[in-house]
């Protein structure tokens with residue numbers, strides 16, 4: 668005897684098939700990928716699970732990405748980055764998903780690399796903050812990069828994030844992501860040799876008087892239109 672399927676069962680079957688198709692397509696399109704959303708310099712409480720304790724120091728650059736939308740790099744360069752890092756300050760990169768779960772943390776840490784303007788590798792610490800690494804951590808989408816040594820002033824650096832960066836939903840980024848930033852210029856380094864010393868004062872004395880040209884405008888440290896003893900004193904106070 669042939670069983671006749673009820674319309675309700677047929678409808679339910681159809682819904683289940685459609686759901687499967689939708690879920691399949693969603694997975695294929697890659698929603699909830701660990702795409703870079705934003706980056707900036709942050710001070711943070713290393714033991715806090717509350718996002719409000721992660722405080723931006725200056726401008727935060729946004730990529731326009733979400734877990735489903737990915738704008739191809741290059742993204743805007745982050746500026747105003749200090750040359751040295753202390754007191755729980757770091758370059759925070761925010762992702763669309765939780766990128767700090769215990770299961771992937773060691774592997775994710777190894778996905779970050781930093782290079783200087785000459786493409787030399789720069790040693791970094793890669794950290795996460797908080798005490799839990801699941802949905803209870805408001806900072807679960809952040810990873811912080813802290814250079815291990817002093818950076819060159821007024822220089823561009825690159826952070827490369829491997830395509831294998833993985834979120835708690837098992838999704839991998841699937842493409843290399845690159846973040847660029849520039850460091851602050853060294854205050855008082857008038858002659859651009861990356862140190863502030865007596866040579867900078869001597870350099871300034873060449874331009875004593877009204878600040879008219881490019882070099883004398885630069886020597887006018889306090890920007891009052893004239894290069895004089897006041898400028899020399901300002902730079903003298905910065906001597907290392």
Ligand SMILES: [Ca+2]
Nearest residue numbers: 856858860862
């Ligand atoms: Ca100098």
Ligand SMILES: [Ca+2]
Nearest residue numbers: 887889891893
């Ligand atoms: Ca001046």
